[in-house]
Structures are given as structure tokens and as C-alpha cells.
Amino acid sequence: MWICFIPLSQAQFQKIDNLRPYDKTGINVFEDPKDTVTTFDGLKLKFGAGFTQQFQNLKHKNPDALNNTIGSFNPLVAGNRLKVITPGFQTAQANLYMDVQLADGIRLNITSYLSTKHHNENWVKGGYIQFDKLPFKGQIWDNIMKIATLKIGHFEVDYGDQHFRRSDGGNAIYNPFMEGNIVDEFATEIGGQVMLRKNGFFGLLAATNGMIKGNIDSLYAASNPDGDYHKSPSILLKAGFDKQIMKDVRVRVSGSYYGNQSSGGNTIFGGDRSGSNYQYVMELNSANPSSTTGAGTPLAFSGRFNPGFNKKVNTIMLNGFLKVKGFELFGTYETASGRTAKETDTRKMKQFAADAVYRFGKTENFFIGAKYNTVTARLANSAAITYTDDVKVDRIAGAAGWFLTRNILLKGEYVVQKYKDFPIQDYRAGGKFNGYVIEAVVGF
Numbered sequence: 001m002w003i004c005f006i007p008l009s010q011a012q013f014q015k016i017d018n019l020r021p022y023d024k025t026g027i028n029v030f031e032d033p034k035d036t037v038t039t040f041d042g043l044k045l046k047f048g049a050g051f052t053q054q055f056q057n058l059k060h061k062n063p064d065a066l067n068n069t070i071g072s073f074n075p076l077v078a079g080n081r082l083k084v085i086t087p088g089f090q091t092a093q094a095n096l097y098m099d100v101q102l103a104d105g106i107r108l109n110i111t112s113y114l115s116t117k118h119h120n121e122n123w124v125k126g127g128y129i130q131f132d133k134l135p136f137k138g139q140i141w142d143n144i145m146k147i148a149t150l151k152i153g154h155f156e157v158d159y160g161d162q163h164f165r166r167s168d169g170g171n172a173i174y175n176p177f178m179e180g181n182i183v184d185e186f187a188t189e190i191g192g193q194v195m196l197r198k199n200g201f202f203g204l205l206a207a208t209n210g211m212i213k214g215n216i217d218s219l220y221a222a223s224n225p226d227g228d229y230h231k232s233p234s235i236l237l238k239a240g241f242d243k244q245i246m247k248d249v250r251v252r253v254s255g256s257y258y259g260n261q262s263s264g265g266n267t268i269f270g271g272d273r274s275g276s277n278y279q280y281v282m283e284l285n286s287a288n289p290s291s292t293t294g295a296g297t298p299l300a301f302s303g304r305f306n307p308g309f310n311k312k313v314n315t316i317m318l319n320g321f322l323k324v325k326g327f328e329l330f331g332t333y334e335t336a337s338g339r340t341a342k343e344t345d346t347r348k349m350k351q352f353a354a355d356a357v358y359r360f361g362k363t364e365n366f367f368i369g370a371k372y373n374t375v376t377a378r379l380a381n382s383a384a385i386t387y388t389d390d391v392k393v394d395r396i397a398g399a400a401g402w403f404l405t406r407n408i409l410l411k412g413e414y415v416v417q418k419y420k421d422f423p424i425q426d427y428r429a430g431g432k433f434n435g436y437v438i439e440a441v442v443g444f
Contacts (some may be wrong), residue, residue: 014044016099016107018132018149022048022443024406027174028323030164030242030252034197036132036146040104048097050170051442052277054178057087057435058415060281064422064430080427081285090279091117095125095170105133105145116169117275118300125273126188128153152192158204159236159258159268160185160317162332162353169274173443176357176369177399178277178413181332182305183351183375185317187271189234190214200243202254210234210260212267219264224341226311234260234268240319252321259314266313269336270306278303281433282419303417303433305393307349308380309338326359340380349377365403372396385425392420409441 017038020029065080094114101107110127113119131150134141156163166180180186191208209215210233219229240254260266281302309315315336322329334351355371373395379387394417401411419431 014046014101016044016046016101017105018107018130019046019099019109022050022097022171022173024173024403024409024443026443028250028321028328030161031158031195031202032130032149034132034149036105038105038133040101044101046097046099048099048444049442050095050097050168050173051092052094052167052170052172052439053092054090054277054279054437054439055088056085056090056279056437058085058278058281058433058437059435060085060431060433062282062419062427062429062431064424065427066424066429079286080429082427083280083283083285085280090277091115093117093170093274095168095274102129103133103135106131106135113169113274116273116300117279118273123273126154126156128155147196147198149195149197150192151195154188154190155193157187157189157208157234157236157258157268157271158193158195158206158238158256159187159315160238160256160332160334161252161254161319161321161330162317165330167277168272171443172277172439172441173409176367176401176411177355177371177397178411178415178437178439179303179397181351181353181375182303182373182393182395182417183269183307183334183349183377184272184301184304185268185315185334187212187266187268188273189271191233193236200241202238202240202242204236204238206236208234208236210263211265212271212273215264217264223264224311226341226344228262228311228341230262231264232260232262234258234263234266242321248325250321250323252319254319256317256319257315261312261314263311263313266310266338268313268315269309270301272301275300276302276304277437277439278415278433281417282428282431284427305375305377307336307338307347307377308340309336309347309349311339311341311343312346313338326364328357328359330355330357343381347378347380349375351375363403366401368398368400370396370398379422379426387423389421391422391428394418394420407442407444409443410439411441412436412438 096112098110111125113123167175189208193206195204238256242252317334332353336349353373357369359367397415399413416434419428422429
């Protein structure tokens with residue numbers, strides 16, 4: 001039996017077509033690039049990776065909550081003392097990428113989380129095949145694929161533009177800040193999508209299973225007390241314009257819709273399997289650090305807010321991006337409605353975020369930035385309590401960074417986040433955390 005090994009250097013540096021780079025050159029690349037003028041001279045394999053290591057010095061408090069020294073998993077009773085956190089290094093995170101050029105204009109991707117805050121074991125994020133050409137002869141197919149890109153498999157849902165700028169486990173090189181939005185729009189689902197691009201305009205249509213993983217089980221009554229047991233697909237629509245209109249000016253605008261009318265467990269606002277880059281802030285002292293859940297709030301997602309639309313969700317996001325030389329402005333407006341299976345009425349959530357980044361230096365290897373993010377939503381009802389008023393979460397962050405090379409980034413952020421109008425029974429009532437996080441990132 002013959003075994004053929006590809007030298008590591010050869011596997012690493014082989015070129016894969018229509019792939020967003022995992023280093024600095026992938027910044028401000030949204031959907032994967034589209035190039036049909038390619039040649040194929042055999043199967044190619046490329047390995048890539050992303051690594052992060054953070055040092056955190058954050059402090060938090062919740063002066064308006066019902067507090068004592070006991071601590072409880074029940075947010076409706078006294079015992080909402082927060083975890084004691086001290087300055088220190090967070091758990092390092094690592095991603096592994098395998099990209100394969102299978103044929104002319106056809107590539108495969110498999111991404112794995114090697115180390116994250118949410119899963120301490122090796123975990124496959126997803127895998128998919130992308131077609132920028134089809135293996136069919138005929139001018140009609142060539143003409144279609146000049147503007148079309150097809151993706152099939154288990155992939156990151158292309159809802160909105162914010163998910164292209166967020167940190168994803170070890171892949172933090174695209175994000176000038178530590179975190180994405182307070183309400184984190186990110187999920188991996190099984191399905192297919194088609195994207196059309198021409199003269200700067202683009203449109204996308206996708207359908208997925210509406211869940212973070214495969215599921216062929218029936219939805220039993222205990223998980224669906226509303227009596228609706230069926231699973232529906234998620235439908236995604238996206239359209240926009242993205243073009244370099246002058247030598248130093250680029251403009252991008254987009255609008256996205258994502259909807260699922262009956263899911264067995266939708267995670268469009270909670271599908272991250274890596275974790276937050278703020279660790280243990282605004283978490284209950286009674287929550288077990290080695291577990292992923294405590295008091296109804298996953299510890300892996302500290303600092304985020306999930307509106308809990310896991311049964312039914314309809315959400316729209318509008319994004320704008322402007323780059324003038326080294327200055328970048330990116331904005332998000334989002335409005336969503338939905339409910340859990342335990343609720344009969346829908347709730348609403350609104351989110352606004354805007355950040356400004358200035359990149360300077362000969363190759364824009366330095367940057368400074370500022371971000372404002374605010375969320376208004378009503379908490380999910382439970383058997384014990386019905387919420388009628390909205391709560392609000394605000395974040396202000398300032399950041400700076402230095403690319404030592406295109407593969408190595410050192411960045412730091414100072415953040416202040418406040419929780420407003422939460423009921424006193426909730427451990428986040430009057431909550432606030434602030435401080436700094438420093439992060440070293442490698443991507444290739």
C-alpha cells in the first residue's frame with residue numbers, strides 16, 4: 001500500500017480560488033471574492049489557522065439587584081451576587097481551516113474549533129462546497145456562473161454584514177474590537193444559497209434547516225408547550241451594493257431578512273460555539289465555571305444579550321460601510337420580533353451599532369477606533385413572571401491595534417457596558433462592567 005504525503009509547506013501555500021484570506025488582507029472582505037478567470041491544474045490543499053490570547057482586567061457590579069452572599073440559580077429570588085473576577089489571562093482559542101480546490105471553480109471548506117470558551121473539545125464548526133463554476137459544458141452555464149455563486153452544506157448564515165467583522169474563536173483578526181454586537185447575529189445551519197453579483201450590485205437567496213445542527217427527531221410536547229410541533233425552514237434574503245466608486249472611496253450598503261416561523265431551536269442570536277471575548281462578566285457567582293450554562297445564561301457568552309427568539313423569529317438588518325483612504329465607518333440597524341415555545345405573543349428587539357476606525361501607517365498597519373452599541377428588548381416570559389417593559393443594554397468601546405506583520409496583530413480595548421431598566425429580581429439590574437482587554441492574534 002502506497003501512502004502519499006503532501007509536504008506541509010506545499011499544503012500551506014497552495015492557492016485556493018475565491019477564498020477570503022485569514023490574515024490582514026481579509027479585512028473588509030465581506031462575501032468571498034468572485035473570480036471566474038481561473039485555471040485548474042489538479043487538486044490543491046491548504047491549511048490555515050487562527051489563534052488568540054487575551055489578558056482581561058474587567059470589573060462588574062449590579063447594585064440594584066436583590067443581593068446576598070448565598071447566590072442562587074433562580075433569578076427571581078435573592079442571591080444574585082456576581083462572580084468574583086480578577087485580572088488574568090483568558091483561555092486561549094484556536095481555529096483550524098482546511099480548504100480544498102476540488103475542481104475548476106469548485107472548493108470545499110471545513111472549519112474546526114480546537115480550543116474555545118464554549119467547547120473545550122475539538123468541535124467542527126461546519127463544512128460546505130462552493131461553486132463559482134459548474135462542471136457542465138455549454139455557454140449558458142458559463143454565462144450564469146459569471147455572476148452566480150452556489151454554496152451547499154453546513155455553513156455560516158449570511159444574515160447581515162456584522163458577522164463578517166466579528167471575532168469567531170481564534171479568528172479575531174478581522175475585528176478591530178474585542179467583541180461583535182451585544183445581540184450577536186451568528187449561526188451555522190444546514191442548507192443552500194445562491195448569490196448573484198454584477199456591476200457592484202448583489203442579491204442572495206438561501207434556505208436552511210433553521211437549527212444549529214441536523215435534527216430528525218420529533219418535537220415533543222415538553223419542548224413545545226404552545227402545541228405547535230412542526231419544524232419550518234429558515235428563509236434568508238439579502239441585497240445590496242458594494243463598489244470602489246473612486247480610487248480612495250468604497251461604499252457598501254445592504255439589507256437582509258431572516259425568518260423562521262416554527263423552529264425546534266433557532267439560534268440566529270445565540271449560535272456561537274466559540275464564546276465571548278469578555279469572560280465571566282455579569283455572571284452569577286453560583287454558576288459553575290466548567291459548565292456552559294448557569295442561571296439560564298450560558299457562561300460562554302458573557303456580556304451578550306440573547307432575546308430568546310428560538311421558536312419563531314423574523315429579523316431585518318440594514319448595514320452601511322464607507323471607506324475613505326484609511327477612515328472606515330460601519331453601521332448596523334436591526335429590528336426583530338419572535339418568541340419562545342412557552343410564549344404565545346411575540347416580543348420585539350431593536351439594535352443599533354456604529355463604529356469608526358482610522359487605519360494609518362505606510363501599509364495601514366496601525367489603527368484606532370471607537371464603537372457605540374445599544375439594544376432595547378423585552379425579556380422572555382416564564383412560568384413565574386411576565387415582563388411588560390423593555391430593558392436596555394449600552395456599550396461604548398475604544399480600541400487600538402498594531403499589525404506587526406499581516407499575520408500578527410496586537411490590539412487592546414477599553415469598554416464600558418451598562419444594563420438599564422432590568423427588574424430588581426434580575427441579577428443584571430443596575431449592572432455595569434468596565435475595564436480593558438488586550439489581545440494577541442495570529443491568522444494565516
